[in-house]
Amino acid sequence: MEYKPDEQIMKEAIKMAYLARGEGDYAIGALTVRDGEIFTLGENKVKIDNDPTAHAEIVAIRKATQITSSRHLEGVVLYSTHEPCPMCTSAAIWAKMDGIISGTYIEDMADYRKSHPSSQWLWRTIDVHPKYLIDNTEENLFLIRGFMRDECLKLFHSTQ
Amino acid sequence: MEYKPDEQIMKEAIKMAYLARGEGDYAIGALTVRDGEIFTLGENKVKIDNDPTAHAEIVAIRKATQITSSRHLEGVVLYSTHEPCPMCTSAAIWAKMDGIISGTYIEDMADYRKSHPSSQWLWRTIDVHPKYLIDNTEENLFLIRGFMRDECLKLFHSTQ
Numbered sequence: 001m002e003y004k005p006d007e008q009i010m011k012e013a014i015k016m017a018y019l020a021r022g023e024g025d026y027a028i029g030a031l032t033v034r035d036g037e038i039f040t041l042g043e044n045k046v047k048i049d050n051d052p053t054a055h056a057e058i059v060a061i062r063k064a065t066q067i068t069s070s071r072h073l074e075g076v077v078l079y080s081t082h083e084p085c086p087m088c089t090s091a092a093i094w095a096k097m098d099g100i101i102s103g104t105y106i107e108d109m110a111d112y113r114k115s116h117p118s119s120q121w122l123w124r125t126i127d128v129h130p131k132y133l134i135d136n137t138e139e140n141l142f143l144i145r146g147f148m149r150d151e152c153l154k155l156f157h158s159t160q
Numbered sequence: 161m162e163y164k165p166d167e168q169i170m171k172e173a174i175k176m177a178y179l180a181r182g183e184g185d186y187a188i189g190a191l192t193v194r195d196g197e198i199f200t201l202g203e204n205k206v207k208i209d210n211d212p213t214a215h216a217e218i219v220a221i222r223k224a225t226q227i228t229s230s231r232h233l234e235g236v237v238l239y240s241t242h243e244p245c246p247m248c249t250s251a252a253i254w255a256k257m258d259g260i261i262s263g264t265y266i267e268d269m270a271d272y273r274k275s276h277p278s279s280q281w282l283w284r285t286i287d288v289h290p291k292y293l294i295d296n297t298e299e300n301l302f303l304i305r306g307f308m309r310d311e312c313l314k315l316f317h318s319t320q
Binding site for chain 1: 206207210211212213218221222225226228229230231232233245246247249250251253254255284285286287288292293296297298
């Protein structure tokens with residue numbers, strides 16, 4: 001069955017991104033969805049918490065596993081305003097999540113970084129796609145990338 | 161300058177692996193080193209904490225960034241008894257660590273999994289090497305793999 005991503009749900013992820021931005025961090029938001037409903041929210045907290053692992057996706061995934069008291073999240077889907085980095089994709093793989101829906105492409109982050117060299121917001125990237133990682137596992141997460149990309153692209157300008 | 165890995169330090173990582181095993185988790189240990197001295201210790205807590213992100217390396221890195229109140233760990237080196245997965249390698253990249261020294265190869269984990277199909281310890285792998293990730297960034301962490309591999313290989317049998 002093909003998964004149909006939900007615009008209202010991605011809008012909530014975008015709200016989390018603006019929340020992170022308001023708190024002084026990168027405008028990146030994520031959330032987990034279970035049974036079609038938002039399960040946990042995650043905002044990027046890398047700068048706020050001085051924690052390089054506190055990407056929005058990791059925040060949302062850790063909350064979900066703490067609530068369920070299980071390190072596995074079968075049936076749970078990850079939304080992110082930005083295509084997940086290898087750290088976050090790997091966390092979703094380890095957690096046996098069903099799939100990942102994301103907004104901007106990793107290339108968008110790299111392009112923004114290159115076109116704004118004097119920005120204090122570096123938008124560093126690890127240029128390895130979620131598909132490459134999943135293809136090198138025995139897991140089979142679905143991937144939908146570029147969902148509501150235009151709306152998510154606006155988040156770069158919110159951190160200028 | 162070539163980095164010289166330290167056997168005594170790796171022995172402490174191996175101790176952390178046995179500690180994790182004693183607590184009911186995978187026998188994987190890691191630690192961070194600053195100025196030649198052990199800075200933070202990490203044992204694998206994935207099962208203990210129901211947290212798919214609580215790999216030994218992430219535990220050690222997060223402790224280090226909390227102590228320094230900085231998400232960057234320039235001058236800090238990561239030791240792990242097992243070659244880090246893409247999640248942990250990415251965390252080290254995001255943290256701008258100097259390098260990674262590891263014991264067993266990712267291939268050793270995959271081989272163990274395949275040769276012990278009935279084990280309750282799955283040793284799942286994401287078959288993407290640290291070098292591939294680092295080569296796809298602007299960072300330049302050094303990598304030493306297979307350091308004290310024979311001693312670290314014994315850890316698989318501790319979790320039979």
